[in-house]
Amino acid sequence: MTHILVPLQVLEGESISAGLAALLEPTYVTLLGYHVLPEQTPPDQARQQYEARATAALEEVAAELGADEGTADYRLVFTHDAEQTFDRVAAETRSDVYAIPGATGPVDRLLVALTGDVAVDRIQSFVAELIGDRDIGVTLFLATDDERSGRQLLETTARSLADRGVDVRTELSVDEPPLEALADAAIDHGAVVVGERAPSLRTLVFGEEAERIAAESVGPVLVVRHLEDADETARSDR
Template structure:
């Protein structure tokens, strides 16, 4: 069963919408309560001051997942580096997916982005497991400059999901800015699944693409992490 990491700024009152909780019910979940500290503040000092209040909130949030087939646990971290902490906890908990919480009601339409240098097979496999036999319609979305190859990828991926009894349609955006096209497609959907991409100069300048999508779309975004082999290769070569 896939494990999903759900990071929350616990001392800022960030919580999980009922729609996202219901969507993740079949999964194993680790709720990561975190608080980013000023550089001069030692984590141990913050833990003494805030641990009890933060732990109480985390316990309540973890219990919200108890009604589903999966399980939930929680971690509490005081950190100076948010991104490094997410990566470390994801590795420690063997989480293949992380969630960017957003506001949503019941998830009835799921947008699945396959654009860019993402692990398409991992994304499709996760979506099949997430949706299962629930009545959630899936739209496979791809923004590309290569129409024929893009259409073939969408059709192949759609066939895999259709064989599992999932209602799926495809949407191809050709020669359009990928981020803008994805955000436009997200309007009619309740949540988004996308893949983790290799770090790039654009990422450093403009921020993580998934977080930008979450900000623009408002709803929750589930990000399927790249395999360890791909991540190691990217770290050693500086690219995908």
């Protein structure tokens, strides 16, 4: 079962939409409730002040995701460095995917980006598992300056997903800024799937890319991690 890490700024009222909760049903979810502290504020002080309220909010979301059935859990952290915390918790939980929450209703089509130096096989496997036998279509998207090889990659990946019964379309963007083309394509999709290095998770979470995709698509972004050799070894020991 795919393990998904969902960072939430619970003290800012961030939660998971009903559409995202339904989309993630086939997966195991770890909610990472986090609050970024000013440098001068000790984490223990913040925990004393905010822990009860944050924990109550996390428990409510975890229950909606199936914590009672063993398909979700949560952690709460007060940190000075959110990026470092995400990386640490992802490694500790052996998470396959990050989810950047966004508002969405029932998801009937995913936009799956293959642009950049990403692990296409991992993205493809995740998408197939996430969809399962549900009636959710996929649009494979690729921005490139090499039309021939780009089209070949899209066709190969589309064929593999179609063989699993997935309704697949393809969209190729040639010689356009990749992020702008992706944001435009995301508008008509309930959620977006990208690889961690296309662009990087940190850029997606903390940079203008996340704001742009969120503004254009409104929906969540699922980021398939690029696992290093150490992570792969740990995974084989599950």
